[in-house]
Amino acid sequence: MTTVYIADTGAFVRCGGPDxxxxxxxxxALRQAGVSLRVPQRVYKELGGDPTADEYPSGNIPxxxxxxxxxxxVADELDYTNPLISTVMDEARRLIANATNRDQDVIEKADTALVGLAAQVLETGEADHVVLLTTDKPAGRAAKTLLPQHGFxxxxEFRYVSVTYLETITGDEFQ
Incomplete structure (x- = not known):
């Protein structure tokens, strides 16, 4: 079984810097397990990178x-022309807005990109399973709700990246 690990901006912010x-x-933990965290291009932009640059990292990425x-x-660009991807992202925006009592127009695009990327790697067969690591509970719940409704x-798996999670994480988390 192939698993892709997808992370959001909050996971890195909660980690702090390399020191x-x-x-x-x-x-x-990731190096011991021999896996990587994939980030949507929108998350990469939030981290300060430029996904259009020839090589990353770029800018002042921490x-x-x-x-x-x-x-x-950094994941490839999402295929917004794919009806599944655009539908899942629109539905995620609505669910997140409802869960947080915010207008849909203010929901961060990176949050919906997490759900869109999960759907894309599953639909294309790139992965059999996705683990979403996020500090954003509404986005995690949206993914857990929507992907089964679309055949997945x-x-x-949604893992909430708490301080405790990061303080106790080992390579076993990614086996």
């Missing part, structure tokens, strides 16, 4: 080590 213990624990070492990668039952 922080949580960042180093996450780095060590996590260049992860990209240079390969344990963080039991193929997504």
């Amino acid at each position: 922080k213990d949580k960042f180093q624990r996450l780095r060590r 996590h260049p080590d992860g990209f240079e070492e390969g344990w963080i990668t 039952r039991d193929r997504l």
Whole structure:
């Protein structure tokens, strides 16, 4: 079974920079397991990168080590012409807005991109299973609700990236 790990901006913000213990624990766990965290291009932009640059990292991204070492990668652009991707992202925006009592127009595009990327890697067969690592509970719940409705039952796991999670993470989390 192929698993893709998708992370949001909050997971990296909660880690702190490369000199922080949580960042180093996450780095060590991923490297021990031989896996990488994939980020949607919108998350990469939030982190300060430019996905159109020939090579990343770019700009003032605070996590260049992860990209240079390969344990963080930037996903290809989402296929917005695919009805599944656009539908799942629109539905995610509505669910997140309802859960947070906010207008749909103010929902961060990176939040819906997490759900869209999960749907895309499952639909294309790139992965059999997706683990979504996020500090955004409404986005995680949206993914857990929507993907089964679109044929991806039991193929997504949502992990809330709490401080405790990052302080105790090991490579076993990614086996």
